[in-house]
Amino acid sequence: DGGITQSPKYLFRKEGQNVTLSCEQNLNHDAMYWYRQDPGQGLRLIYYSQIVNDFQKGDIAEGYSVSREKKESFPLTVTSAQKNPTAFYLCASSRGPGGREAFFGQGTRLTVV
Amino acid sequence: RKEVEQDPGPFNVPEGATVAFNCTYSNSASQSFFWYRQDCRKEPKLLMSVYSSGNEDGRFTAQLNRASQYISLLIRDSKLSDSATYLCVVYPGGGADGLTFGKGTHLIIQP
Numbered sequence: 001d002g003g004i005t006q007s008p009k010y011l012f013r014k015e016g017q018n019v020t021l022s023c024e025q026n027l028n029h030d031a032m033y034w035y036r037q038d039p040g041q042g043l044r045l046i047y048y049s050q051i052v053n054d055f056q057k058g059d060i061a062e063g064y065s066v067s068r069e070k071k072e073s074f075p076l077t078v079t080s081a082q083k084n085p086t087a088f089y090l091c092a093s094s095r096g097p098g099g100r101e102a103f104f105g106q107g108t109r110l111t112v113v
Numbered sequence: 114r115k116e117v118e119q120d121p122g123p124f125n126v127p128e129g130a131t132v133a134f135n136c137t138y139s140n141s142a143s144q145s146f147f148w149y150r151q152d153c154r155k156e157p158k159l160l161m162s163v164y165s166s167g168n169e170d171g172r173f174t175a176q177l178n179r180a181s182q183y184i185s186l187l188i189r190d191s192k193l194s195d196s197a198t199y200l201c202v203v204y205p206g207g208g209a210d211g212l213t214f215g216k217g218t219h220l221i222i223q224p
Contacts, residue, residue, distance in 0.1 A: 042216040104156040
């Protein structure tokens, strides 16, 4: 089945550590996105990539980094510079930019302990 | 003014009733519109795209009013399983980074 897979589903991090969240898609989509959702809040865009080897900062990129070495993969690293990393992280992909509908992975719930 | 605004609710509606909620957007040049459904602690899932002429999918009807800059979602014969948060999503156009999400409207269908 085609889809988007995020792992792990739950992740616990100690303060000061970097962690990497995985996102893989086999939908042959060009565009991939990372969003963050806090309780009772909407989704906020962290980074997006419209094509391999290219990515752009979203609204809240500080403290995060990404790479797009393969079309299928768009990992997100939450660095120690992110002051409040506890949140629900959602990866999405779409066929391309320009307002096409996006499809989401199941999300990773990150907790700093 | 926020880019995409929704009434957070909750809307408490008896099973079988019809419920409607709106979403307003600030950018008149916005090009694409969607409704997503999000269950508690789950990922958003596309419910339907919203077309200029309006569109219907079973019990769900979506409308777009460009003049007043809002989209609406109507749910007829509501089911218990319709309980969820409904996210209004807009693509602003003009080379924007991606989709802009509203904070969602929480719907509770009561037996």
